Amino acid sequence: MLKIRIGFGLVNYPFEDGRGYFRWVEMLERAGVDSVWQSDRLISTDNYLESLSALAALAGCTERIKFGMNAIVAPLRDPLVLAKQCATIDYLSNGRLLPMFGVGYPKAAEWGATGRSSDHRGSIANEMFELIDRLWREEKVTYEGKYFQYRDATIAPRPVQQPLPLWIGGNSQAAIKRTARLGTGWIGGIASPDDVRTVIAGIKAEAARLGRHIDDDHYGTSLAYRIGSRDDDAVVNSPFVKRTGIGETLDLDPLFCIGSSADVIDRLRRYIDAGASKFVLFPIAAGEQDTVEQTRRIIEEVKPVIEN
Template sequence: MARSIAVGLGIMEFPFDTTAGFWRWVDLCEAGGVDSIWQTDRLISRVPILESMTALAAIAGRTRRIKFGVNVVSLAMREPVLLAKQCATIDTLSSGRLLPGFGIGSPRGPEWAAMHLDVSTRGRKTDEALEIIKRLWAGEKLDYEGRHFRLTGARIAPLPVQLDLPMWIGGSSDAAIRRTAHYGTGWQAGPETPQDVRRVVNAIQQAVIGEGRSIDEDHYGAAFAYRFGTWADRGMERVAETYRVRTGR
């Protein structure tokens, strides 16, 4: 069976001096062979980071071919009905090019303390949010009674253009593997090593069998940090140290 590999490029910190630089980068991705553009989700930061859903809406209007997504939306920090509506709207306006990615959010993120959110509930909130979003995308008029979210007669329109709007799930814990097997159409790696990625992919492939589902073999994403420049560039050592602290490598 032939397997395909698609290359997507993403940014976390806004690396451009002007918005013109950002749009030049988007235009080059659109005109070249890049399959997708990805934006990190970070609400609280000291450095410029674009709000992910707003950025994707803007990219949708700028482009015609390229796909785009979030790597990944921290569901425990978001209201699921609004997020479901945002995704459906962006997918509609882009004629079906959205690639939503969902996760629980890093426990080291500054949002938990800044927004007075309980980091210990992020897994349960994410599971509830995934259930709500998937059912709203399916067109249900939803009554839902959870520990963290309650809905009565909730529904959204328009629905996503993609009949089975992708759900890329992030994370490598046992809970993330279960979550991917139950909800995901793909899995997106973070800073995992190749050995960790193989372990997680094998576990997901076994878990989806138990769910009576399948995930396409080319719907497992690997992530690599990149920088255009040299190690001698100003501030490069600080960036490298931040990456070492975040990944342990």
Template sequence: MGIGIGFGVAGFPFSSVGAYHAWIDLLEEQGADSVWFSERLVSHTPTLEPMAAIGMALGRTKRLKAGMNAVIVPFRDPLVLAKECATLDFLSGGRLLPVFGAGDERAPEWRATGRDPRGRGEQADEALELMARLWSEERVTFEGKHYRYVDAAISPRPVQQPLPLWIGGSSEAAIRRTARIGTGWLAGLQTPAQVAPIVRAIREKAAEYGRAIDEDHYGAGFSYRFGSPDDPPVQRQLAGLARLPGVVDPAGLVAVGSADDIARRVEEFIAAGISKFVVRPIASDDADLMAQTTRMLEEVVPRFATARPAAAGPRA
């Protein structure tokens, strides 16, 4: 099983665009597996649009992969989204790691745009089928409830064939969606104990569909800090997590302490069936974020490097 550890951030915790570019450069230079961007289209908090951010990151680097965690399909046109993904993968030489979801009915985008979240799962299913076909077929004709295509085609196609199609979400519908059409799954804000039954359920459901998802195509994320739970940035993070719907134990969603403590959290997720990670440094400013990222790359990531072939990075 190949262990891959990528990095993400919540919002835009940088003092400037230059500081953000410096962080991307650090990930590239220090051999990070990937960088990840979250989707939040409606927000008063600065947050980058993931497709544009991925384009910048891939264009600035040569080996770093980039993914989205996760793009909400019903907010986007599937033809445009498929074309964007194909273009990003083509121009980067196959470094895109796309993850998609149907969205939470409580997300502010629904109300802000006057859309009804009901039926979003069915719409996402149709869109994902369309995108997968557009990435691999010469012409696509499709007749569905939400979309009708006749001889649609895109070019250039993705370098990766098939292009990874990971799914986010833990509902029964998300489990079915992953098992039926996904090539991988990425958890949300969940502990190892919460993730383990989802991984099992996806494997069982995939078998019912006559499919199998690769063992190392299950991912999860957590925030971390080399330091103390009493550090002000940690306390702010825990307070923010406590305000989120459905979060019962904010402390269970972060790993704080020594390199051993953080590595132990990675191992707990691996025991739950996870092999791909999006870790988010908890920091107070630009310098602290760079230091936290560097320590993770130097003190924790190498412990898991032997779990994958030396000649090639993990393929999501």
């Protein structure tokens, strides 16, 4: 039987300062929420915490809750530094890190701003994932790739989790093949239940072809939600909704769930039927208090029904 678990992320940073963020995380910790997830945007005029720095802080101020990146754009990072950062955070948190990686949006601002091309980001990521996984497990890693060449590289301390999971995101055919070959789990972005079903089936089929198996409990997806109305200012004026390109028409289905708590439960059950068991919920909210209230509604009205 699948272990259904709900985590939370933020579509925008709604807090006036760092204390508001820590209060929100403390709320999740007290409520028994499974996990908290940090989005990765290195260049933005909006406030976005740097993912690994934020997770390192959470390792020191929480005791139970797990935390992950949703998702680190791997080709913008150095694989050795990234492997070392993840291992350190997992070590300091006594095994609570959920590393999740993606290849990034090809037109994201980070590429042009740093003078990089996004053309080969998938191939670069493939080499990075091979390297990172080996660095977490092996000593004296030697690697000869097109983009990376390592000789006798070792990191210590190692992650507490052995093996440290390697979650991969993305809905494309390339992402399906990448997850099946290199990943230990998959979490989708904002996608419909039908799309999630298709991707999960594709990963399972490709993994079987390669002689691999990914645990049935290691499939999940993300969902932006609001318990309220489509006419709420938080929806109409949401930068996140506008970034999707559908904000003007408010044709939000099937990518978002806006309605009652029962509507959110129904949507999550459709994802469960599609094969997902891990969820990252993103409240569409206007400011700190609204974010806290939207989170509270899920904790009190949705989580007990879905997880039990």
